[in-house]
Amino acid sequence: MTDLKAIRVVPGQKISHDYWGDTVTTFSYRDLIERKIESVGIPAKQNDLLIVDVDVPGKSHKHDGRPWWTHFTKTHGIPDTYTVQSPSGGLHFYFRLPNYVNKTTFAPPARLAQGVDLKYNGWVGAPPTPGYEVLKGNVSTIIE
Secondary structure (H helix, E strand, O other): OOOOEEEEOOOOOOOOOOEEOOEEOOEEHHHHHHOOOOOEEEEOHHHOEEEEEEOOOOOOOOOOOHHHHHHHHHHHOOOOOOEEEOOOOOEEEEEEOOOOOOOOOOOOOOEEEOOEEEEOOOEEEEOOOOOOEEEEOOHHHOEO
């Protein structure tokens, strides 16, 4: 099974003492799950990932990014990848950066559209954190 670098997250909060700006202490995602750590996050940059965060309207977000993302993926033929649903109902689509991308200078925009954000310099909550559920695939099925 493919493994990812992961961080520990304070239960019930979007805070990690393992992620402080440029200082990131990572652990094996598989190991944190096996050790039954309740709340974990996946740092994007440290895993060479670009994570698309698609919001749904509700208490946490006012914009619905799903129509834009659905249109974008169909128009550009973007295949399915590992997908996680967040507690707010939003979706995290994981993409691996191709080897030819210069990761030192790579600086994607923070937002593609209203309700559609890109995570590269940051992290997202991940299963087994309460409220995060795998909808499609597993970490081995992350595509470029």
